[in-house]
Amino acid sequence: MLIKIQIIVGLLSIILLFITFELIRKKRLREEYAILWLFTGIAVLVFSLWPEFLLSQFFVRITGIFYLSAVVLIAFFFLLLIVFHFSVVISKLTGQNKDLAQRHAFLELEFNELKKRYQHPDTIHS
Amino acid sequence: MEKEEKILVIVPAYNEEGSVGKVVDEVHTHLPRGEVLVVNDGSTDFTSKIAKSKGAVVLDLPFNLGIGGAMQAGYQYASEKSYDIAIQVDADGQHDPEEIGKLLRALEERKIDVALGSRFLGTSEFRSSLMRRMGIFIFSRVISMIVGQKITDPTSGFRAANRKAIQLFASNYPQDYPEPEAVVLLHQCRLKMGEVPVEMSERYSGESSITKIRSVYYMVKVLLAIFVDCFKKPPALEQEK
Numbered sequence: 001m002l003i004k005i006q007i008i009v010g011l012l013s014i015i016l017l018f019i020t021f022e023l024i025r026k027k028r029l030r031e032e033y034a035i036l037w038l039f040t041g042i043a044v045l046v047f048s049l050w051p052e053f054l055l056s057q058f059f060v061r062i063t064g065i066f067y068l069s070a071v072v073l074i075a076f077f078f079l080l081l082i083v084f085h086f087s088v089v090i091s092k093l094t095g096q097n098k099d100l101a102q103r104h105a106f107l108e109l110e111f112n113e114l115k116k117r118y119q120h121p122d123t124i125h126s
Numbered sequence: 127m128e129k130e131e132k133i134l135v136i137v138p139a140y141n142e143e144g145s146v147g148k149v150v151d152e153v154h155t156h157l158p159r160g161e162v163l164v165v166n167d168g169s170t171d172f173t174s175k176i177a178k179s180k181g182a183v184v185l186d187l188p189f190n191l192g193i194g195g196a197m198q199a200g201y202q203y204a205s206e207k208s209y210d211i212a213i214q215v216d217a218d219g220q221h222d223p224e225e226i227g228k229l230l231r232a233l234e235e236r237k238i239d240v241a242l243g244s245r246f247l248g249t250s251e252f253r254s255s256l257m258r259r260m261g262i263f264i265f266s267r268v269i270s271m272i273v274g275q276k277i278t279d280p281t282s283g284f285r286a287a288n289r290k291a292i293q294l295f296a297s298n299y300p301q302d303y304p305e306p307e308a309v310v311l312l313h314q315c316r317l318k319m320g321e322v323p324v325e326m327s328e329r330y331s332g333e334s335s336i337t338k339i340r341s342v343y344y345m346v347k348v349l350l351a352i353f354v355d356c357f358k359k360p361p362a363l364e365q366e367k
Contacts, residue, residue: 105185
């Protein structure tokens with residue numbers, strides 16, 4: 001039973017790692033975001049294939065939960081980290097997006113003003 | 127001296143084609159020496175065209191940013207073009223441009239940085255739903271406590287700001303619930319503010335963005351935002367060149 005789960009979880013994490021690598025290679029995923037995904041894949045892989053691994057033993061002992069739950073919990077923890085990281089990134093992007101929109105509107109207004117003056121130099125006012 | 131002051135009236139507008147023209151006209155009538163800037167917050171109707179045809183300067187945002195982002199864009203314009211005073215007037219017509227004079231006088235006479243128009247000071251008979259009045263009452267209490275000064279109408283968007291406040295708002299303006307949060311921000315940056323009794327009329331068109339059902343939810347969110355604001359690091363004020 002345990003070996004079956006180990007194979008499934010191990011395969012899943014290998015697929016995850018493979019996809020992450022592919023996306024980085026094709027430049028569809030920036031390294032800074034990929035790092036958390038890589039860690040997730042590696043951690044789940046290690047914990048699934050190597051239950052006797054010192055850290056996994058330690059984790060099982062302190063939490064008192066058995067192997068599969070430990071793997072799920074670790075994966076969940078990493079996913080939490082990733083989601084949190086994304087919230088921070090989105091907040092930053094939203095702010096930058098707003099700044100750009102405001103700057104864009106201001107420059108467009110200035111540009112139209114200048115264009116008008118350039119095309120009709122006689123009608124300058126203000 | 128006071129006649130030399132450059133005054134900008136900022137009118138943030140999102141799909142307000144029914145009323146924006148009238149507001150621009152009224153501001154021109156009651157404040158001929160002021161320039162009108164309509165910030166078109168990504169409207170899908172003729173707001174921008176109508177405002178332009180009425181002789182207002184129109185700042186067209188490429189997409190909808192919300193009232194906070196639009197207002198800040200207006201303050202950035204005021205800052206870049208070195209206006210001395212900026213006045214916020216809603217495009218829906220609930221603020222009477224005739225009352226701008228009161229705000230300007232308060233700025234000058236009371237030596238404050240921001241004058242807040244309040245519909246609850248003075249004689250104005252303002253009808254609004256019970257829920258809404260209750261919400262405003264609670265805000266008013268909470269915000270008065272935070273800023274240590276009586277603020278009767280923290281959600282009012284009818285305000286006048288001097289150069290110092292323009293600079294602050296150009297670089298830092300709250301985005302989520304800008305009116306009450308801006309009051310807290312002003313307090314954190316130690317700018318002086320004061321309330322001025324003004325009349326507010328019914329909207330010319332459009333509906334309040336706060337519906338009855340959502341008002342409780344809105345209130346909780348605003349209170350939460352204000353609570354979080356209290357723990358934010360106040361931005362450093364830029365020194366005037």
